[in-house]
Amino acid sequence: MEIKKTSLNKLHQSNNAKFVEFAGYEMPIQYSKGIIEEHKFTRSNSGIFDVSHMGQLFIYGDESLTEELEKIFPLDLKNLKQNCSKYSFLMNEDAGIYDDLIITKIEEGYLIILNAACKYKDFEILSNLLGSKFKINLDNNRSLIAIQGPKSVEILNSIINGVDKLNFMTGNWFDSDNQKLFVTRSGYTGEDGFEISISNDKAEKFVENLIEKGAQLIGLGARDTLRLEAGLCLYGHELDINKTPVEANLRWAISKSRLSNGGFIGSKKIMNQMQDGASQIRVGIKPEGRLIAREKTKIFDDTDTQIGEITSGTFGPSVNGPIAMGYVDKEFSKVDTKILLEVRGKKHPANVCALPFYKKNYVKGVN
Amino acid sequence: MSEVKFSKEHEWITLEGDVATIGITKHATEMLGDIVFAELPEKGSNVEKDGTAGVVESTKAASDVYTPVSGEVVDTNQAIVDDPSKINEDPEGLAWFFKLKMKDQSEMDSLMNKEEYDKFAKESTS
Structure with missing residues (x-):
């Protein structure tokens, strides 16, 4: 199958992107400054993410x-x-x-x-x-652009007047450059920000405009470190067909009013697990020292019994240390539980910790 | 000090007397990206030519560090363990990895010189 390209592919190229294949698309993993710089720029300024591969x-x-x-x-x-x-x-x-x-x-x-x-x-x-x-x-005719970080509201509002009035997790249609854009105040970095749905033929010019106002392109590499610091799940890692929302510690996302009567696909299992608890649960994990425990790292207790597995692990640039998420047996899921991570044949100490690793900066009460 | 030699695994090596200093090349750091973790061999241990002698990890992945020659580890660079970003800053200078007392100096002969390595590195990325 031929690799697909987003409408921003040329722009990525001219910004010296390093590409990887992701879900059948050629996507930028990083640009010339590298993942750590891009990560920090997003936390302190305003990062632009091409997420047009999303549906x-x-x-x-x-x-x-x-x-x-x-x-x-x-x-x-x-x-x-x-x-x-x-x-x-x-x-x-x-x-x-x-x-x-x-x-x-x-x-x-x-x-x-x-x-x-x-x-x-x-x-x-x-x-x-x-x-x-x-x-x-x-809709394959629309691109999706995320702009994330504390300066994003000012930058985006100078192009699309009125987006500063949106609250977190709300959206609206806006007119800009003779076309309709759907803008939501949301994102996946733990920062204030927006996602903009825009027709493919206008996307490149729109992003060039954002860059002119001071925002910078950020690759998927930093998107991953940002979302992991924010304690957010990535499908295919923390979530898959063998995990339930209760196991993934996402019960907050299930509307309370739907729990009494169910009636949605999977409701029986969800209601059972809500009552009895799940046998394994997703937790935050902080390795001691600088050791990085990556996906599939086995987790042990102090009697050499395997109690779980890491689903994502990297170095958190804003935390300035290694961070991970994974699933452990429920009796080991309490914060501050000591666990062991097997990396390159040796067991290394780590602690179960609260999520997120990095405090979220969402804007909830604009109006 | 001898001329700098290079391996196909992107290590550099210099020789002073019978002690070799080994690190990873600038080209290697550019391919790895930001390095955030380094593990070095233990002092006093023996390592074999082309065997693993450490690990570096970038934000993206872990990679083995190989030794281009055999010998006994006589010194390691704790500064890069404490602050792995030094490896990106000065890979072919201050950020050396370990020093070996060589057994057989003829192992240096099969390694590349700078010109050969630069050509090799260019071809291996394109």
């Missing part, structure tokens, strides 16, 4: 669409206000996660942002579940 699924329909979607997602969509977003999951009957996603109520429908590696399968699953009654479109 933008628009579903339109009448009132019955909300009812149908409530049979799929563990959300109180009836009470979700227009232009408000929620983090959620597409699950199977055993509450195994097909994908994690952001769903936003828009005029006459919903916009769902899907992971790149999952989007075609998600589209198929949702199309089958919803049938032909609704208009469902995985």
